[in-house]
Amino acid sequence: MGPSVLSIPSAPLPGRARGTSANRAARRAVRPRPPQRPVDFDLNALRQRDRYKLLTALVVPRPIAWVTTRNADASVNAAPFSFFNVMGAAPPVVAFGPDDGPGIKDTPHNIRKTGRFVVNLVDEAVAAAMHASSGAYPRGVSEIDALGLALADMPWGDVPRIADAPAALACREHSTILIGRTRVVLGVVEGLYVRDGLVDAERFHVDQDALHAVGRLGGGRYTRTDAFELGPRPSAAEVGERRPDPG
Numbered sequence: 001m002g003p004s005v006l007s008i009p010s011a012p013l014p015g016r017a018r019g020t021s022a023n024r025a026a027r028r029a030v031r032p033r034p035p036q037r038p039v040d041f042d043l044n045a046l047r048q049r050d051r052y053k054l055l056t057a058l059v060v061p062r063p064i065a066w067v068t069t070r071n072a073d074a075s076v077n078a079a080p081f082s083f084f085n086v087m088g089a090a091p092p093v094v095a096f097g098p099d100d101g102p103g104i105k106d107t108p109h110n111i112r113k114t115g116r117f118v119v120n121l122v123d124e125a126v127a128a129a130m131h132a133s134s135g136a137y138p139r140g141v142s143e144i145d146a147l148g149l150a151l152a153d154m155p156w157g158d159v160p161r162i163a164d165a166p167a168a169l170a171c172r173e174h175s176t177i178l179i180g181r182t183r184v185v186l187g188v189v190e191g192l193y194v195r196d197g198l199v200d201a202e203r204f205h206v207d208q209d210a211l212h213a214v215g216r217l218g219g220g221r222y223t224r225t226d227a228f229e230l231g232p233r234p235s236a237a238e239v240g241e242r243r244p245d246p247g
């Protein structure tokens with residue numbers, strides 16, 4: 001641990017008698033902080049809850065998959081998952097992680113039965129509904145019905161999207177990996193809906209500023225998106241030739 005950057009003044013603070021409570025408080029305020037706790041964490045030695053707190057507060061912001069699936073009675077289940085991302089585009093693959101707490105959650109249960117799901121993306125307008133749908137509703141109870149959300153059909157599969165979500169990915173389950181309690185569902189994206197006005201369909205250009213996407217932080221907090229640019233990426237000439245990079 002390196003030395004503290006704060007130092008204690010050697011003389012009493014000016015204008016104060018030594019030993020008064022005001023003086024003690026002032027001295028406390030400039031006392032060096034105790035050394036910070038270790039910064040190397042052996043994750044396997046931590047409680048699951050503490051691992052979760054660290055990881056979810058550091059790997060931020062995370063996009064949110066608001067996943068719709070079909071229940072056994074054909075009603076529609078909806079739940080958010082922020083262990084989520086798109087993993088590649090050739091073919092287009094998404095992954096999300098519904099952990100097996102006391103038991104398998106409804107979303108992966110339904111996917112196991114039907115092999116299909118829709119990832120609805122989340123903007124500020126639907127954030128509160130997304131959050132509300134994360135309640136532990138009993139199996140078979142439709143969050144869509146409970147919250148009065150509107151659905152819209154997609155041309156791929158029979159799982160509908162959430163009508164007010166700005167974009168939705170129709171997915172077919174590719175495989176599911178179980179590592180202890182950590183479940184990772186991999187899906188191949190077959191079709192994509194984008195709300196009118198957000199995309200230039202000729203140039204495949206999505207208006208990032210109009211999207212108002214929401215992400216998840218640690219401690220149950222959310223973040224808005226605020227785009228900025230860093231200019232063009234270093235060119236092949238600048239860094240030396242290598243194979244073509246489509247990204």
Ligand SMILES: Cc1cc2nc3c(=O)[nH]c(=O)nc-3n(C[C@H](O)[C@H](O)[C@H](O)COP(=O)(O)O)c2cc1C
Pocket residue numbers: 064077078079080081082083084097098099100105106107108130131133134135136137216
């Ligand atoms: C923004 C947000 C993100 C979440 N991300 C996850 C996640 O990645 N994995 C998970 O298991 N639960 C996550 N949850 C909790 C689930 O949404 C919650 O357990 C839900 O009840 C699961 O619903 P289901 O049983 O209908 O699938 C998240 C909750 C919120 C509000």
